Amino acid sequence: MTSASRRTLPDIVTVGQYLAHRLLEVGGPHVFGLPGDFNLTLLDEMLTVEGVEWVGNTNELNAAYAADAYARTSRGVAALVTTYGVGELSAINGIAGSFAEDVPVVQITGMPTSAARTAGALSHHTLVDGDYDHFVRAYREVTVASAVLRPADASRDIDRVLRAALDESKPVYLGIPMDVAAAPVSSAPLRHPLRPSPSDAVALADFATALTDVLAGQERVTVLAGPRIHRRRAEHLLERIADHPGVRVATQASAKSMLPETHPASLGIYLGQMTPSETTRRAIDEAPVVILAGTVLSDVLTGFYSQGFDLHAGVELGILQARVGQVTFHDVRLEDSLRIVDEVVSGLDLGPVPVTEETWPFRAPLPARVAGSALTQRELWTTVQEWLPVDTIAIADAGTAMYGALELQMPRGTDLLASPIWSSIGYTLPATLGTSLASERRSVLFIGDGAAQLTAQELATILHRGLAPIVVLINNDGYTIERVIQSPAAVYQGITRWNWSALPAALAPGVPVLTSQVTTVEELRAALEAASAATDRLVLIEAHLDPNDAPPLLAALGRLAGGAAESE
Known part of the structure; x- marks a missing residue:
């Protein structure tokens, strides 16, 4: 107001x-x-x-x-x-x-x-x-x-x-x-406008002193950034910290691309033993001091608690408190503790961290197989990586969609929205309505057929409001994420089959929609190019994949989840 x-x-x-x-x-x-x-x-x-x-x-x-x-x-x-x-x-x-x-x-x-x-x-x-x-x-x-x-x-x-x-x-x-x-x-x-409560000035000063002491003499500063930085609108502070020489930053899966992944300090995502890059895993696990900035150390985000760093020896910045070692400073807001980190790091004598082809955590996309071959998860995400536009909002539902999208390197200005903590399947289709109303950037949704069946009726609202997201529906006949975890052939893993191409017309008769079904890399590339051109309408691309084909990160999750279940 x-x-x-x-x-x-x-x-x-x-x-x-x-x-x-x-x-x-x-x-x-x-x-x-x-x-x-x-x-x-x-x-x-x-x-x-x-x-x-x-x-x-x-x-x-x-x-x-x-x-x-x-x-x-x-x-x-x-x-x-x-x-x-x-x-x-x-x-x-x-x-x-x-x-x-x-x-x-x-x-x-x-x-x-x-x-x-x-x-x-x-x-x-x-x-x-x-x-x-x-x-x-x-x-x-x-x-x-x-x-x-x-x-x-x-x-x-x-x-x-x-x-x-x-x-x-x-x-x-x-x-x-x-x-x-x-x-x-x-x-x-x-x-009188509403304002968030301020940090406690004494606690903030004490935190600054403790942080200065613990970082003194360090050759580099290592940060693991989590989703709470995004919730506090503090990404600019994280990027300011990353701009200092001697700083490397990894993000949790729920904070992917919060620091632009093209930034020289970016280590990509960290997921404990599930971390796609060994460079990233070692950088976090072997750091003498890790600054946990806005992190959530839940099972999925830590590779089922397989993180290698000492949680209690580091620095932890929460939404309303900060901790250095065993000492907690209450009423210290995350945006203020990040500002203190920036100030303290700027005063350190750190040399630049060399970034070479060996230490850069992002792998080049794998080439697609021969023309006409059936679409696989590997080729789906490789093709998406080649196509994904700048300045978009990528959205990935829990399941194969999220674990495939996590291995993408996000282009400039493109964010990834996912919900790996709550992991309620179907969340992202209505979420696409929310992002499309909140931002002028185009939304690109990746969602499995099982997840989409939970909330598909919200396509009607999206269509009737004239919104134009791109929806890539991964049709693998059911719940592949559950198949990876246990009992892949069980009857409960399947779902009823829908005519997805006909659904938009049923929900919004007369509203223009571009639909396609793809089974090969060539068809997917053509569909994505057509989607980029059709900026005035919703685009639905139905990609058919094998029910038992899974992205590498999802396969790793299945192995760790199975091991965790056996140990209980």
């Missing part, structure tokens, strides 16, 4: 209008969700605020996924509105994913009236036991702040909850009874 718009606000607004103004200030104009009888008053009030744009989804889970990707791409707080009970429970899986992946999404639930809640009326969408807080309690498990609003303190609670999302990069919950949505409140607080 601009200062001019604050000055023109009426003295009194409704709760719904107040919330809409705050969302415009801390996020973007788009609000995702579905209508339901308990949120209609709220929606009517929110949509009276100029600039708010409603994005109706096909179900609440898809709305949560779309909001998550919107927040990641727009770098603000995203919002979705659901109705009580049936709607908010449908969305809770997506909100849990946002919690796991540190994404600030506000789940807004339209609730029955305050009188009904007080009386314990046996209403529809409830568990008919008179308790209206079952789902409020459920959401406390996957949010960092929540409130059920009352007119007397609605604006205060809205500000408190939204500030928690800003501070912690986590989802939050607002329950708004029907009568409260239209209740009048003062607009005066809107004259």
Whole structure:
């Protein structure tokens, strides 16, 4: 919200209008969700605020996924509105994913009236036991702040909850009874913009001293960067650190290309024993001190805990605290601790790290096989690497798509969006709606047929809104990621077959779409070239692959996962 718009606000607004103004200030104009009888008053009030744009989804889970990707791409707080009970429970899986992946999404639930809640009326969408807080309690498990609003303190609670999302990069919950949505409140607080809480100055200074001591005498500085840097909009600080001589930076899979992979300091991705490059693995595992910047040391991101560095001996920068060795400095924000790293490293006497063909972690793409041969995973990703445009948003669903995309070297200005921590298959198709609305860069989605079946109906929203992503659908007859892990021939690994080429016309009759089916490298190359030219429409490329063919990283995951299961 601009200062001019604050000055023109009426003295009194409704709760719904107040919330809409705050969302415009801390996020973007788009609000995702579905209508339901308990949120209609709220929606009517929110949509009276100029600039708010409603994005109706096909179900609440898809709305949560779309909001998550919107927040990641727009770098603000995203919002979705659901109705009580049936709607908010449908969305809770997506909100849990946002919690796991540190994404600030506000789940807004339209609730029955305050009188009904007080009386314990046996209403529809409830568990008919008179308790209206079952789902409020459920959401406390996957949010960092929540409130059920009352007119007397609605604006205060809205500000408190939204500030928690800003501070912690986590989802939050607002329950708004029907009568409260239209209740009048003062607009005066809107004259004061919401800001994240600052770092503690004393703790920050103490951290700077400790960091200086631990890095003194080091010949080089090694950083493992994680997704929380992206959540705090601090990539520019990471690149500033990488610009110093003597610095090398690897990223976790969920932060791939956060530092441009063409940067001389880039080591590519680190995944413990699954790391594609031995150069990268040794650089991290053998470093005397590793700065863990915004990392998440989960099973998949560490190659099932196969990291070789000493976690407790290094430096760890979290969203709200920093640690040097065994000492933790609380209330130190990640963006501030990164700034301190930049300042300390700039004062070190480090020589440049030589980068040669032997130490550069990226392999040249393998050549495709002879003309006319059947498409394989290797050739799929080699061809994608040759084609992938600059300045796009690549999106890869959990499964073969993600593990294939992780071995790509991203071109300039191209990011990879994935969700390897929560790994809820189907997330990325609605996520493509979110990225397409949040950014002018074209989205390129890689998704398996099994994952796409979970959320395919959101293609309708993408098509009807005139958005034009490229969708590469990997058709391998089911759940190849599960086949790699265990029981590849089991009946549950297969799925029903769909006519994917016919699906867009069924979902959006009359909307122009470019579809193709490919089985060879030549066909894939031609389809991708045609996709680049068709900038005014959605492109769906269905690539047929063998059900048991897997990218190398996925095969490595299967071996490690199998070993982990046997050791338990």
